[in-house]
Amino acid sequence: MVSELGERRIIEILLESLDVMPSMTVPFGDDASAVDLGRERLAVIKTDMLVGKTDVPPGMSLRQAARKAVVMNISDLAAKGAKPVALLSSLALPRGFKEDEVREIGLGLNDGAREYEAYIMGGDTNEASDLIISCSVLGFCDKALFVKRSGAKPGDIVAVTGSFGKTASGLKILVEKLLVPIETRDPLIQAVLMPKARLKEGLALAQSGAVTSSIDSSDGLAWSLYELSKASNVGFLIEDIPIPWEVERFAENHNLDPVELGLYGGEEYELVVTVRPDLWNAARKAVGKFGTQLNKIGRVMEDREILLETEKGTIPMKVKGWEHFKT
Amino acid sequence: MVSELGERRIIEILLESLDVMPSMTVPFGDDASAVDLGRERLAVIKTDMLVGKTDVPPGMSLRQAARKAVVMNISDLAAKGAKPVALLSSLALPRGFKEDEVREIGLGLNDGAREYEAYIMGGDTNEASDLIISCSVLGFCDKALFVKRSGAKPGDIVAVTGSFGKTASGLKILVEKLLVPIETRDPLIQAVLMPKARLKEGLALAQSGAVTSSIDSSDGLAWSLYELSKASNVGFLIEDIPIPWEVERFAENHNLDPVELGLYGGEEYELVVTVRPDLWNAARKAVGKFGTQLNKIGRVMEDREILLETEKGTIPMKVKGWEHFKT
Numbered sequence: 001m002v003s004e005l006g007e008r009r010i011i012e013i014l015l016e017s018l019d020v021m022p023s024m025t026v027p028f029g030d031d032a033s034a035v036d037l038g039r040e041r042l043a044v045i046k047t048d049m050l051v052g053k054t055d056v057p058p059g060m061s062l063r064q065a066a067r068k069a070v071v072m073n074i075s076d077l078a079a080k081g082a083k084p085v086a087l088l089s090s091l092a093l094p095r096g097f098k099e100d101e102v103r104e105i106g107l108g109l110n111d112g113a114r115e116y117e118a119y120i121m122g123g124d125t126n127e128a129s130d131l132i133i134s135c136s137v138l139g140f141c142d143k144a145l146f147v148k149r150s151g152a153k154p155g156d157i158v159a160v161t162g163s164f165g166k167t168a169s170g171l172k173i174l175v176e177k178l179l180v181p182i183e184t185r186d187p188l189i190q191a192v193l194m195p196k197a198r199l200k201e202g203l204a205l206a207q208s209g210a211v212t213s214s215i216d217s218s219d220g221l222a223w224s225l226y227e228l229s230k231a232s233n234v235g236f237l238i239e240d241i242p243i244p245w246e247v248e249r250f251a252e253n254h255n256l257d258p259v260e261l262g263l264y265g266g267e268e269y270e271l272v273v274t275v276r277p278d279l280w281n282a283a284r285k286a287v288g289k290f291g292t293q294l295n296k297i298g299r300v301m302e303d304r305e306i307l308l309e310t311e312k313g314t315i316p317m318k319v320k321g322w323e324h325f326k327t
Numbered sequence: 328m329v330s331e332l333g334e335r336r337i338i339e340i341l342l343e344s345l346d347v348m349p350s351m352t353v354p355f356g357d358d359a360s361a362v363d364l365g366r367e368r369l370a371v372i373k374t375d376m377l378v379g380k381t382d383v384p385p386g387m388s389l390r391q392a393a394r395k396a397v398v399m400n401i402s403d404l405a406a407k408g409a410k411p412v413a414l415l416s417s418l419a420l421p422r423g424f425k426e427d428e429v430r431e432i433g434l435g436l437n438d439g440a441r442e443y444e445a446y447i448m449g450g451d452t453n454e455a456s457d458l459i460i461s462c463s464v465l466g467f468c469d470k471a472l473f474v475k476r477s478g479a480k481p482g483d484i485v486a487v488t489g490s491f492g493k494t495a496s497g498l499k500i501l502v503e504k505l506l507v508p509i510e511t512r513d514p515l516i517q518a519v520l521m522p523k524a525r526l527k528e529g530l531a532l533a534q535s536g537a538v539t540s541s542i543d544s545s546d547g548l549a550w551s552l553y554e555l556s557k558a559s560n561v562g563f564l565i566e567d568i569p570i571p572w573e574v575e576r577f578a579e580n581h582n583l584d585p586v587e588l589g590l591y592g593g594e595e596y597e598l599v600v601t602v603r604p605d606l607w608n609a610a611r612k613a614v615g616k617f618g619t620q621l622n623k624i625g626r627v628m629e630d631r632e633i634l635l636e637t638e639k640g641t642i643p644m645k646v647k648g649w650e651h652f653k654t
Contacts, residue, residue, distance in 0.1 A: 001422065001423055001424065001425055002420050002421075002422060002423075002424040002425075002426075002429065002454075003422045003423075005426060005429070007452050010420070010429050010452050011452055013426060013429045013430050013433060014418075014429065014430075014432070014433040014436075014450070014452070015433075016430070016433065017430055017432075017433025017434045017436070017437050018433060018436070018437045018446075018447050019437055019440075019441055019446060020446070021413070021446040021448065024446075024448070028448075028449065032449070033413065033415065033448035033449040035412055035413050035448075035465060037364065043370055043465060045413060045415055045448070045449070045463075045465055046415070046449065047415035047416070047417045047449065047450060047451050047461070047463055048417070048451050049417040049418075049419060049451050049453050049459075049461065051419055051453045051454065051455050053454075053455065053456075054453065054454055054455075055453075085362055086348070086360065086362050086372060088360065088372055088373070088374035088463055089374070090374045090375070090376040090417075090461045090463075091341075091376075092376060092378055092457070092459060093329050093337070094329075095328065095329060095330045096328055096329075096330075097328065097329040098328055098329075099329075099332060099340060102329065102332070102337050102340045102341065103340050103341075103343070103344055105341070105344075106340060106341040106342075106343065106344025106345060107344045109341075109344070109345070110344050110345045110346055113346075114346055119345075119346060119347070119348040119351075120345050121348065121351070121355075121360035121362075121372070122355065122359070122360040122372070122373065122374065123341070123374060124374050124375050124376050124461075125334050125337050125338055125341070125651060126376050126378045126381065126382075126651050127329075127378065127380075127381055127651045128378050128380065128381075128455070128456075128457040128459060129380075129455075129456045129457050130419070130455040130456050130457060132376075132419060132455060132459055132461075134374070134376065134417045134451075134459075134461040136372075136374055136415055136417075136463040138362060138370060138372055138465060324452060324453050324454045
């Protein structure tokens with residue numbers, strides 16, 4: 001049963017069934033797929049489905065959920081350096097849904113698209129027991145600028161936009177109904193309810209030519225590092241994980257490990273990239289233009305293992321991440 | 328509640344919530360959407376979701392269901408004269424699904440794509456109560472060849488590929504478990520289980536320059552005619568509907584009206600087009616190359632009404648079609 005197989009094995013089974021397009025520009029399993037348009041341009045496509053039961057935490061409005069369904073897709077294009085232009089949205093609605101709820105979904109879809117200068121251009125409506133918002137996005141980029149997961153080289157700098165742990169903390173607050181002081185609570189909750197895709201940053205990083213591999217952190221930082229290391233056939237030494245003060249304080253008050261919150265959360269749409277050391281300043285500047293910090297978290301190593309520096313010394317990083325069917 | 332609103336009102340509500348892309352090449356609500364690539368080329372995109380509970384009749388295997396989820400999308404591109412290249416597939420699987428069932432879905436997706444020389448290039452897997460297969464497709468066409476729903480002119484010939492009623496009859500046999508002689512049963516059932524998109528025909532019709540408007544008949548012939556007449560702001564006089572002998576015989580044996588089966592079935596993926604009278608032979612030949620008959624069924628009229636010639640005289644055609652939430 002799929003509940004025993006887990007999502008990653010299911011994807012393997014599906015991939016075994018598929019013919020591979022000859023001269024496919026991007027291999028299966030990257031953040032997005034690409035079709036060569038000729039003249040050095042790519043059409044970049046991605047689909048990602050939001051399921052009410054598993055992907056909408058308590059406290060998230062329908063408008064926010066629909067917006068998030070769009071943002072999830074935009075984030076994948078951001079990681080590849082592709083500019084989203086058009087989105088399609090397939091909905092499944094439970095029978096009991098009301099007119100206002102349908103409108104909320106329409107508004108949320110539009111919010112998500114317009115925030116990133118894209119448009120919802122079509123869709124499809126169906127009936128099902130679960131609420132399902134399945135979006136797909138079409139974007140474009142220069143062939144030379146598309147950033148795969150597979151280009152990291154030993155010696156490259158491992159870097160991330162922003163910081164980690166807010167989403168995992170916010171989700172815990174919402175799910176476990178924790179009482180938290182308002183000045184900590186607000187930013188943590190907002191990270192869950194109104195996630196942002198790092199589109200401008202991703203486009204600028206691709207443009208800078210400094211980035212050798214890239215992924216978004218939607219399955220958690222640890223899992224993203226694992227995927228990058230697998231695709232690039234390298235390892236990482238992770239020296240430092242940027243944890244914001246709200247997460248530090250929340251962890252302290254609730255006897256949690258802030259690094260665990262940073263590594264093993266999910267749906268935190270930061271970019272995890274590797275950067276050529278000689279172009280590190282160019283990469284930092286590219287992201288800094290938008291008021292976003294590009295934080296160095298480690299180094300690319302030859303051996304395919306992920307090591308984490310801690311107060312107790314350097315240890316192998318536990319690899320786990322959000323996986324459907326396994327929870 | 329959406330069960331009272333019906334699918335078409337839901338779509339209206341959603342559209343009211345959306346910003347419209349300036350200079351959008353194809354208006355909302357056509358069979359597919361298009362993005363201008365420059366140099367007179369369009370990227371054409373479409374999404375359509377298959378829900379196990381409502382779209383998979385008894386007797387249809389998972390492999391056939393997954394194949395159909397692809398074919399539904401290909402058919403929409405066929406109607407627009409766009410060549411499909413890449414598909415994405417978002418799946419929601421119930422927890423109890425088995426490994427073999429996952430493989431069946433993978434194989435069916437591949438079947439559908441490869442039959443039309445396209446490839447599955449990516450996707451997403453989730454958990455839900457219902458089986459859901461949401462596909463989206465990316466294709467391309469010359470801007471001048473894209474056939475909208477809106478170009479029909481009074482005097483044009485109304486025509487269809489193939490014949491109508493097999494799918495409605497086959498569905499009745501499967502759902503009501505009717506006993507039908509094998510030589511009638513087989514083609515009727517096959518129409519349901521293994522629907523074909525008229526891709527070669529659609530591409531050739533677009534290439535011929537003879538077609539002024541086009542739609543696929545996935546919501547039934549009557550509904551497709553209604554949509555064409557609305558988009559083109561014209562009416563139709565329908566003189567004749569091609570009903571195959573299997574449907575005639577099935578209708579006779581079960582005391583049904585064969586014309587009703589032809590007009591009000593759904594998921595019958597023929598093309599419904601209007602054709603310039605001076606290019607009628609070119610259009611027929613374009614489709615005939617593939618062994619498919621282009622059948623004249625009527626004329627485009629100025630007044631926006633759809634009239635049907637019957638043995639009892641000319642009557643207004645009842646407009647109804649398959650609609651989610653309303654059944």
